[in-house]
Amino acid sequence: MSLISPYEHAHKQQFRGNLHTHSTLTDGIYSMQEVIDLYGDRNFDFLMLSDHDTLSDPADYDDRGMILFPGNEITAQGGHLLHVNAKELIQPDPDRQVVLDAIERSGGFAIINHPNWGCRFSHWPQKELERLQGYRGIEIYNGVTERAEGEAQATDRWDMLLTQGRKIWGYGNDDFHILCDLERVWNMVFAESRSAEALLESLERGNFYVSTGLRLDTITVCGNRVSISAPEVECYRIIGDWGAIFATVEGPELSFEADPELPFSYFRIECFGKGTEKAWTQPFWLQAPH
Ligand SMILES: [Zn+2]
């Protein structure tokens, strides 16, 4: 049995960013420059402008030292999804597979937004997520849903899809509209350099983790062993198919050897710190030898 890890080529440098923001161009209360300033003041490394069904050009703004990605939240006529690094405005279509296919052709990639938003916690019905093909991942944490109906976390949806064999990543985005949405969650990206190309490659390949406050200094994979070093972590949970927790490890250092006998097709690691501080790794797949 071998371990498939998105962190095999993890670099030492980490870059922090949010891929989901709104401004006065649609339903946010700050101008896009004010939104950029707020994230720049918090030392973010990258940010995506993603107003509803609107594409804005980062070149129109002072980037405040960040990498700015053009983006769009496709909203009208169906479930919301992000077009990351959008070079053109993709038109909404009630059949979201048509939208996802258009994104594939256009370049950039798609992320499913806030699956558990709404009074029935089902902005995206699970059957629809199972039907659709071509998205790189889902928001496993959506900041604005902390103050809206539904549930900010969507690891339940992720585990169902992962168990069905989908190779998709978990992303964490503020979905910034007003000040209290700022810095609720972010993506920590391992990359060779602080360039748009390197960040996008890691974001597309799963070479990042999601955090609401914790920093993981290193994620190392050697054979079937995953090690994490993170001074602020108090407890790790190893989670497998259908979201089952099959190990809990206390303390800041994790060294977990995946047993070939484990009845799981993948596992992922949730890291807990003080209060609500948490981090989520991407999944590691267990592959039987051919
Ligand atoms: Zn949305």
Ligand SMILES: [Zn+2]
């Ligand atoms: Zn949004």
